[in-house]
Amino acid sequence: MIKLNSVSKRFEQFEAINNVSLSIPKGEIYGIIGASGAGKSTLLRLINLLEVPDTGEVEVNGQVLTSLSNKELLQARKSIGMIFQHFNLVANKTVYENVVISLKLAGYPHKGRRSRAEECLEFVGLKHFVDKYPAQLSGGQKQRVAIARALANNPQVLLCDEPTSSLDPNTTTEILSVLKDINKRFGVTVVLVSHEMEVIKSICTHVTVMDHGQVYKTLVTKPTGIAIVDNTPNYFINQLVKDGELDA
Numbered sequence: 001m002i003k004l005n006s007v008s009k010r011f012e013q014f015e016a017i018n019n020v021s022l023s024i025p026k027g028e029i030y031g032i033i034g035a036s037g038a039g040k041s042t043l044l045r046l047i048n049l050l051e052v053p054d055t056g057e058v059e060v061n062g063q064v065l066t067s068l069s070n071k072e073l074l075q076a077r078k079s080i081g082m083i084f085q086h087f088n089l090v091a092n093k094t095v096y097e098n099v100v101i102s103l104k105l106a107g108y109p110h111k112g113r114r115s116r117a118e119e120c121l122e123f124v125g126l127k128h129f130v131d132k133y134p135a136q137l138s139g140g141q142k143q144r145v146a147i148a149r150a151l152a153n154n155p156q157v158l159l160c161d162e163p164t165s166s167l168d169p170n171t172t173t174e175i176l177s178v179l180k181d182i183n184k185r186f187g188v189t190v191v192l193v194s195h196e197m198e199v200i201k202s203i204c205t206h207v208t209v210m211d212h213g214q215v216y217k218t219l220v221t222k223p224t225g226i227a228i229v230d231n232t233p234n235y236f237i238n239q240l241v242k243d244g245e246l247d248a
């Protein structure tokens with residue numbers, strides 16, 4: 001369970017998050033949507049204290065993060081993974097090194113690091129990519145590496161900041177399937193920030209609509225399921241002909 005109690009965050013004079021209270025139930029896929037600048041990313045970053053609130057309390061898995069010492073916070077953050085729109089991989093490190101980094105930082109026992117990193121890469125379907133560099137991967141593959149890295153320390157929560165916004169529809173489908181699988185198999189609570197309505201509707205069971213730094217409304221939703229994307233040449237031609245754009 002994640003709880004925000006009357007949380008506010010200012011950037012200079014600008015109130016990016018204004019007195020937000022929110023409860024995110026354990027084991028759910030929770031969406032946050034809203035217009036650009038509504039405060040979605042800031043809200044997400046407040047959950048693991050990447051942004052420190054000016055006022056209010058943040059509680060994750062029964063721990064009030066806002067009351068912890070820096071050392072205790074580092075420990076608590078092990079149970080909160082995060083992925084980003086632009087993947088944030090280290091360019092001069094291999095796929096394997098990018099994943100093992102998070103194990104090293106968390107003080108994971110040296111002996112088990114390789115097998116744990118490989119296990120996570122296998123889960124995201126990239127076991128044979130261990131020696132590649134980020135530049136040699138597609139966007140979807142880069143996001144899978146980032147997911148493997150986020151999963152390495154067995155988090156209970158996965159924060160996702162626009163994870164599919166740089167990806168094409170087909171790859172978006174793949175990544176959403178991975179997120180859903182993580183939620184189902186490991187019971188990880190997924191918090192998904194996106195401006196893409198179809199993404200939010202497809203897998204979320206609860207959705208908060210943000211507006212001007214505040215919660216506008218929270219709804220319990222029924223996931224519509226992940227759309228299968230047809231990317232055959234004939235699909236594109238049929239769409240173009242149907243729309244009258246092309247003389248077949």
Ligand SMILES: Nc1ncnc2c1ncn2[C@@H]1O[C@H](COP(=O)(O)OP(=O)(O)OP(=O)(O)O)[C@@H](O)[C@H]1O
Nearest residue numbers: 011014016034035036037038039040041042043195
């Ligand atoms: N580090 C910062 N310094 C100054 N202003 C910031 C900072 N981070 C966010 N803001 C401002 O806070 C507001 C909310 O930003 P945020 O990124 O949370 O919105 P968002 O809903 O995620 O938008 P988008 O969909 O465009 O990413 C914006 O007006 C933004 O310019």
